[in-house]
Amino acid sequence: AQRVTQPEKLLSVFKGAPVELKCNYSYSGSPELFWYVQYSRQRLQLLLRHISRESIKGFTADLNKGETSFHLKKPFAQEEDSAMYYCALLPYNTDKLIFGTGTRLQVFP
Amino acid sequence: DGGITQSPKYLFRKEGQNVTLSCEQNLNHDAMYWYRQDPGQGLRLIYYSQIVNDFQKGDIAEGYSVSREKKESFPLTVTSAQKNPTAFYLCASSILRTRVATGELFFGEGSRLTVL
Secondary structure, three states, rough: EEEEEEEOOEEEEOOOOOEEEEOEEOOOOEEEEEEEEEEEOOOEEEEHHHHOOOOOOOOEEEOOOOEEEOOOOEEEOOHHEEEEEEEEOOOOOOOOEEOOEEEEEEOOO | OOOEEEOOEEEEOOOOOOEEEEEHHHHHHOOOEEEEOOOOOOEEEEEEEEEEEEEEOOOOOOOOOEEEOHHHHHHHEEEEOOOOEEEEEEEEOOOOOOOOOOOOOEOOOOOEEEEE
């Protein structure tokens, strides 16, 4: 079965602390993975995609096929990072993104 | 101003009534989607359409219906058969994967439906 698991509903950290939002996937093929973010009163939007190997707003995510994980990391959290984060999987040859249940990140001053 | 427009933003409905949520895009995207967002359950796909006059059921299509008569429009009807319709509904669009494999969805601001 194709599935995305985000085990944490809520992650709270203080400003300047490292952040790791966990994402595990279940997929038999070669996955395409994404992180989406929804800031308060804003639209859900793409944060980054694994295929681009990019760093956006200080966030990075590395695909680990052995552990079937795609954790989102940032070395020093900022208050403006507070948002809802969704990990998503795009199976091969489809246009249907499969989303995880989301993790709310709270960054305290 | 390009993007996806959903309306209404808030909607109240009595039990037993059908209601239609509007979704319009001017991004010239081929594919359009409807998701339902519930706390603790993430985004679940209701219906999607890759081309005009064609659409497919998602994971939770029961109690919903859609149409795709124009490329720009993908309205969702929540019927009285939907057992738990109170939710936040998100519409999205994307370039078809077969054209550009980006996987990026562009979302509307959402419609909150409350059944009284």
